[in-house]
Each structure stands twice: as structure tokens, then as C-alpha cells.
Amino acid sequence: MASQGRVEAATKGRGFWPCPKQATYTPGTCELLRAMMKESKLTKFQQRHIMDTMKRDLEKEKRRLQNILATGKDKEERKRKPPPVQREDPAPELDRFEELVREIQERKEFLADMEALGQGRQYRGIILAEISQKLREMEDIDRQRSEDLSKALAST
Structure with a gap:
């Protein structure tokens, strides 16, 4: 067979x-x-x-x-991938102060949505604490920028 x-x-x-x-x-x-x-x-x-x-x-x-x-x-053998091309212009750095402003706004909108759904009491303390934390970080950034500006003005 x-x-x-x-x-x-x-x-x-x-x-x-x-x-x-x-x-x-x-x-x-x-x-x-x-x-x-x-x-x-x-x-x-x-x-x-x-x-x-x-x-x-x-x-x-x-x-x-x-x-x-x-x-x-x-x-x-003939097919070779070209090396990856480096991006010339990196993404612009976002300002941390502006990020914090957006985050605070998002949290305020979330809290407003939760209150509209009748669950504001459950989230109010947490959201207000987060907003307070963001405001403190913004104050630190503002203080640092003010110091840098006064040093720059004093040196000229």
C-alpha cells in the first residue's frame, strides 16, 4: 500500500x-x-x-x-525595515498650573452631576478635599513663580 x-x-x-x-x-x-x-x-x-x-x-x-x-x-533578505524616524518636535509640555485648573473644573462638574442625581452628599466631602489639595498645589506653584520672578528682577 x-x-x-x-x-x-x-x-x-x-x-x-x-x-x-x-x-x-x-x-x-x-x-x-x-x-x-x-x-x-x-x-x-x-x-x-x-x-x-x-x-x-x-x-x-x-x-x-x-x-x-x-x-x-x-x-x-532584501526587505529591511528602515529605522524608526525620531519626531523632531516633541509634544509641548503642559503647564501644571493649567492642568490643575482643568482638574478642579472637572471635579466641580462631577460634583454638580452627582448632586443632580441626588448623590451629592456621598461625594461632596471627597471632591471638596481633592479640590482643596489642588488649590494648595496651585498656591505652591504661584509662590515658586513669584520667587523666581523676584530673583530675575533683582539680578537685572
């Missing part, structure tokens, strides 16, 4: 997992593949994924070898 040559996998495949249609395997190879998959206790999805991947890899390898025979060179 082995002298009959290779058998088209799709015509002789049994059960749920016939071998890929494009590749030809001997019946023994197909049986071995099925047995290995059954032993590994893979789900049907995992088995299908493996078979699809094998089929794609074989097709890719076929095309690569055909290209080598036709041109004498491996197409993959």
Missing part, C-alpha cells in the same frame, strides 16, 4: 481534522498528526488553529523557495 505514493489529504481525511488541502502527506503522516493532536488534549479550536498555521507556513515557505529558484536571492 505504501508504494501507491502520496495521497491527497483532503480526499482521505477522516473525522473533523483532515490534513490541509494544499499539502500532500502520506496516510501514515496524517494518522500521526491526528494521534498527536488527540494526545495533546487540545480543544477543537486550538487544533484548527495549528492546522491553519501549518498550512500558511507551508505556503509561505513554498513561495520563498520559488523566489530563490527564480531570482537566486531570498526576497526576505
Whole structure:
């Protein structure tokens, strides 16, 4: 029986997992593949994924070898990705003071929304504490900027 040559996998495949249609395997190879998959206790999805991947890899390898025979060179060797280009102008730095103003506004809007839903009491203390913290940070930034400005004016 082995002298009959290779058998088209799709015509002789049994059960749920016939071998890929494009590749030809001997019946023994197909049986071995099925047995290995059954032993590994893979789900049907995992088995299908493996078979699809094998089929794609074989097709890719076929095309690569055909290209080598036709041109004498491996197409993959010629394809090189250019190095990534560095961005010339970095994103502008956001002013921390402006960020704090936006954050306070967002918290005020959130508190207003919660009060409209009747849950303002639950969030009022937390939100006011956060706003107070942001205001203190803004005061520190303002104080630091004032000191820097007075030093700059004194040195001129």
C-alpha cells in the first residue's frame, strides 16, 4: 500500500481534522498528526488553529523557495525595515498650573452631576478635599513663580 505514493489529504481525511488541502502527506503522516493532536488534549479550536498555521507556513515557505529558484536571492533578505524616524518636535509640555485648573473644573462638574442625581452628599466631602489639595498645589506653584520672578528682577 505504501508504494501507491502520496495521497491527497483532503480526499482521505477522516473525522473533523483532515490534513490541509494544499499539502500532500502520506496516510501514515496524517494518522500521526491526528494521534498527536488527540494526545495533546487540545480543544477543537486550538487544533484548527495549528492546522491553519501549518498550512500558511507551508505556503509561505513554498513561495520563498520559488523566489530563490527564480531570482537566486531570498526576497526576505532584501526587505529591511528602515529605522524608526525620531519626531523632531516633541509634544509641548503642559503647564501644571493649567492642568490643575482643568482638574478642579472637572471635579466641580462631577460634583454638580452627582448632586443632580441626588448623590451629592456621598461625594461632596471627597471632591471638596481633592479640590482643596489642588488649590494648595496651585498656591505652591504661584509662590515658586513669584520667587523666581523676584530673583530675575533683582539680578537685572
